[in-house]
Amino acid sequence: MKIIEATDLWTQAVERLSLEIGEENSELWLKPVEAMSLEGGVLLLKVPNKFFSDGIKERYQKRLLAILRDVSSSDIGIDFRVERDLTRVLPPSDPVPEASPQSDFALSDLNPRYTFESFVIGESNRLARATAESIAKSPGTQYNPYVIYGGVGLGKTHIMHAIGNAMRRQHPKARVLYTTSEQFVNEYIGAVQNNALEAFRARYRSLDCLLIDDIQFLIAKERSEQEFFHTFNALFDSRKQIVVSSDRSPKEMSPLEQRLISRLEWGFIADIKPPDLETRIAILRKKAEIEHFSVPDDVILYVASSVKTNVRSLEGSLIRLKAFQSMTGAPLSVDDARDILKDTITVDDSNPVRIETIQRLVALKYSVDTKDLKGHQRTASITLPRQVSMYLSCVMTDQSSTDIGRAFGGKDHSTVLHARKKIEKKVEEDPFFLELINKLQADIKAAER
Ligand code: ADP
Ligand code: MG
16 A cells, blocks of 8 residues: 555545536535545545535545545545534624615515514524524524424414514624525526626625425525535525524435535434414404404314414414405304304314214214124125225325225225225216215214314
């Protein structure tokens, strides 16, 4: 083995690899890396953050190992050390500008209604919100990048705007940009087409705070994703704040999404869960107050206990009640509310549906015995309701086809899937049958309430 220094080895390897991957990639991925030591056949590389080690491993590890082997005529492994603690404890190198002459940052497309004041705190969002507030106070320091997870309609966008609004209030000259990843992708594509990549980059890299919503849209858009990480790195390295949201939890993500998020994960993560009853009540009260709409407590309670999935549907319900009330002028009662919201609540209801309930109501509808549904008799008058109830069990419960088969007297899961297909087809072909199925679904949901 040739005696060779870590730095030499790395420099040679970079030269070789650059020829293969091109100047731009080399600038992005390899230039920020520093060789620290070569011990026991392992080349230790210092990287500014995990984004680099992941990116290099994913893209170039194989080639790199081959090149290292070639250059040194021996087997060399590589290992990474992330030097990020340093950047995290240091104050921002370039503090948020307080008095630069440029006043309004035209890009910041913030909704003034989405503030911390209008955001109701509950157990489901306490951490996410508290973190957001401290970010608005001192961006780019402790919680960077900040990732917010949570299902649809739970307040992620609201919080991101609130960060932006509060930051602009506390740091009037700060350059804050809220955008969605979709917008980012479109702008990037536009910039590439118009040869305006420089301007695009300059604009994004001049920010003090980048709020980028619904990051999942970047997935599988290789070039845009890479551009995002360029931006991300540039901002992160100059200690600017980055906030990202995603509407899926890591568990629910595809491997590609997980990969994307794992690169941000070493920042700070908070998730927003669906609000509990208490919080739902508080949100409804707050919204009613903002809308100058007086709603009796029993109606608030009714809505809060019926609409459980997300805050957006809560708001939607309130708007419908308000529209109704401004038409009639009379005070709202719970009965009115039940009537006005009956469709919403049927759709929105998140009570679990049980297979027994489905069997009971289908049997009732077709005047058969639930025992028959679980039996093996093959006359048409039994097969149809059996298939209907299997179909409904598939679409209305979260049970697997195996579990459903079991609940139907130990039938095979393929029988269940066959039933499902059969009924799906019939529903498509026959509007009367569709209506019957819809009616059954509504009855089943009502029975579970
Ligand atoms: P997401 O981005 O998570 O899909 P949004 O931020 O768009 O959800 O929220 C949907 C609606 O619900 C918005 O109008 C928002 O103001 C409202 N909302 C969500 N959570 C809260 C909360 N805790 N307090 C007040 N309003 C909320
Ligand atoms: Mg949103």
